[in-house]
Amino acid sequence: MPASNPHNDLFFPKVAGLKSALPEHQVAWQINKSFDIQMGLNLEWVRPLPDEKISLHRHYYCYFEDVELHWHLIKNKGDQAYFFQSNPLFDYLLICQGEDLYNYFDRAVQSIQTNSRVEYIYNIPFQKINGQNLFFDNFLNTKKFLEAQYV
Numbered sequence: 649m650p651a652s653n654p655h656n657d658l659f660f661p662k663v664a665g666l667k668s669a670l671p672e673h674q675v676a677w678q679i680n681k682s683f684d685i686q687m688g689l690n691l692e693w694v695r696p697l698p699d700e701k702i703s704l705h706r707h708y709y710c711y712f713e714d715v716e717l718h719w720h721l722i723k724n725k726g727d728q729a730y731f732f733q734s735n736p737l738f739d740y741l742l743i744c745q746g747e748d749l750y751n752y753f754d755r756a757v758q759s760i761q762t763n764s765r766v767e768y769i770y771n772i773p774f775q776k777i778n779g780q781n782l783f784f785d786n787f788l789n790t791k792k793f794l795e796a797q798y799v
Contacts, residue, residue: 659745659746659747659748660774660775661743661744661745661774662743662744662745662748662753662771662774663741663742663743663771663772663774663777664741664742664743664753664757664769664770664771664772665724665732665735665737665738665740665741665742665769665770665772666738666739666740666741666742666760666766666768666769666770667737667738667739667766667767667768667769667770668739668740668765668766668767668768669739669767670765670766672706672708672721672723672740673689674765675721675739675740675766676688676689676708676721678760678764678765678766679721679742679756679760679764679766681763681764682759682760682762682763682764683755683756683759683760683763685710685719685756686710687708687709687710687719687721688708688709688710689706689707689708690707690708690709691707692704692705692706692707693705693706693707693722693726693731695726695729695731697728697729701728702728703726703727703728703729703731704726704727704728705722705723705724705725705726705731706722706723707720707721707722707723708720708721708722709721712746712752715746715748715749715750715752716746716747717744717745717746717748717752717753718744718745718746719742719743719744719745720741720742720743720744720745721740721741721742721743722740722741722743723739723740724736724738724739724740724741725739732777734777734778735772738770742756742757742760742769744756754771757769757771
């Protein structure tokens with residue numbers, strides 16, 4: 649983990665951008681089917697905007713308890729803004745948070761590319777995301793996802 653990470657007790661999330669014309673529930677189903685994951689609909693992701701406004705984004709979530717990985721599928725375009733402002737090309741963001749010792753994220757990306765109807769998936773190096781500290785803070789601190797709220 650780079651020393652410049654202000655959140656020294658956490659690991660950088662791994663992020664992939666997905667392009668798909670499918671609705672979010674079908675994208676989640678395609679990911680579940682292709683990688684044998686159990687992502688389910690969670691509470692909507694809240695992204696704060698200027699002037700005390702918010703944008704709501706559909707969010708799917710799964711937790712791999714054995715290896716302590718949190719998986720998120722977030723619809724990039726919310727009701728008021730894009731979550732990933734610098735790249736509205738992507739319809740969804742697949743995010744893996746935690747120490748991925750067994751390369752589950754890379755295996756998931758490969759499996760989704762070959763076994764699903766998602767048109768395009770691109771692995772985004774987190775360190776190259778413009779304004780990564782804002783993205784990181786927004787992702788990790790704006791909303792805490794609790795397993796008790798998982799539906």
